[in-house]
Structures are given as C-alpha cells and as structure tokens.
Amino acid sequence: MRAKSALLILALISTVKSETECGVGFSLSEDGCVDDDECAHPRPVCGPTANCFNTHGSFYCQCKEGVRSPYEAVNLTFQQSAKCQDINECIDKDLCGPNTECINTIPNYYCTCNQGFQSSTEASRSTQDTGESHI
Incomplete structure (x- = not known):
C-alpha cells in the first residue's frame, strides 16, 4: 500500500512540476x-x-x-x-422571393414555396449553401 501511495504522490509532484516548469x-x-x-x-x-x-x-x-x-x-x-x-438570414424578407417562405437553419437558410405555389426551377426547396437559385 505504501508503494502505491508513494507512486501516486510522485506522479502528482511530476504533474505539478511540469506545469510549473513549462x-x-x-x-x-x-x-x-x-x-x-x-x-x-x-x-x-x-x-x-x-x-x-x-x-x-x-x-x-x-x-x-x-x-x-x-x-x-x-x-x-x-x-x-x-x-x-x-445569423438569421431570413430577416431579409425579400431573400427568397415572392410566394415563398424563408426557413432559418444553423448556419444557413432555405426557401420553400407557399402552399398552392410551385417552384419555377422545379426544386422543392432552395438552399443558400448549395448555390441553387432562389425559388
């Protein structure tokens, strides 16, 4: 038991010594x-x-x-x-265009068509990080 205690104390002293010296x-x-x-x-x-x-x-x-x-x-x-x-990009109400909804995500955003409207690019949604054009 004394050997284990001595080893533990030696390790502790070594750690303190390394932080002090370096x-x-x-x-x-x-x-x-x-x-x-x-x-x-x-x-x-x-x-x-x-x-x-x-x-x-x-x-x-x-x-x-x-x-x-x-x-x-x-x-x-x-x-x-x-x-x-x-950064909430959707604060810019014109970001996605008319008849769309801007959905803020972290760290980007995406645009979706409002109900009853269809994308002119036939994409179900457009995202900032893919470089697709706005719906």
Missing part, C-alpha cells in the same frame, strides 16, 4: 517543454460554432460561416467563442 499551454516531455495542442482534444475547446487554431502555448477560436460574434471580433478567446450566434 507554464500554461506547455507540457514537460523527454524533449523538454512542448506545446499543448488544445485544438486536438476530443471535446472541441471552441464549442460547436467556432473553429480552433492552435498557437505556440495557446489557441484562439473563430466563428464558423453563418454565425458571428456579438463582439464583432474575428479572433476569440475560449470564453468568447461560446458566444458565436446564428
């Missing part, structure tokens, strides 16, 4: 202090609406297409990235 954003390895790639973690550090970019000793986030930061910032910190919000 600083935040780095880990102690056989080659010395190496950069931690925060973006490589299985759980996205920037959240689902932002892309992660690793830097030497840190990282930053950028909102994905179709969402934006309320701060109007391009590069965001971890705390700000959770604030990337959907």
Whole structure:
C-alpha cells in the first residue's frame, strides 16, 4: 500500500512540476517543454460554432460561416467563442422571393414555396449553401 501511495504522490509532484516548469499551454516531455495542442482534444475547446487554431502555448477560436460574434471580433478567446450566434438570414424578407417562405437553419437558410405555389426551377426547396437559385 505504501508503494502505491508513494507512486501516486510522485506522479502528482511530476504533474505539478511540469506545469510549473513549462507554464500554461506547455507540457514537460523527454524533449523538454512542448506545446499543448488544445485544438486536438476530443471535446472541441471552441464549442460547436467556432473553429480552433492552435498557437505556440495557446489557441484562439473563430466563428464558423453563418454565425458571428456579438463582439464583432474575428479572433476569440475560449470564453468568447461560446458566444458565436446564428445569423438569421431570413430577416431579409425579400431573400427568397415572392410566394415563398424563408426557413432559418444553423448556419444557413432555405426557401420553400407557399402552399398552392410551385417552384419555377422545379426544386422543392432552395438552399443558400448549395448555390441553387432562389425559388
């Protein structure tokens, strides 16, 4: 039991020592202090609406297409990235054309014909991300 306790204490000291010697954003390895790639973690550090970019000793986030930061910032910190919000394209009432309904999705939108109307392009719906023309 003492051997297990000693091993656990040694591991804890090693972890604290590596963080102290290398600083935040780095880990102690056989080659010395190496950069931690925060973006490589299985759980996205920037959240689902932002892309992660690793830097030497840190990282930053950028909102994905179709969402934006309320701060109007391009590069965001971890705390700000959770604030990337959907852009509601359907606020533009003329976006889809007459006799259509605009349906906002994250991160895009699509257009559907109102009941009793048919698309002139014979598409059942048109989406922004496919590049199809408006109905």
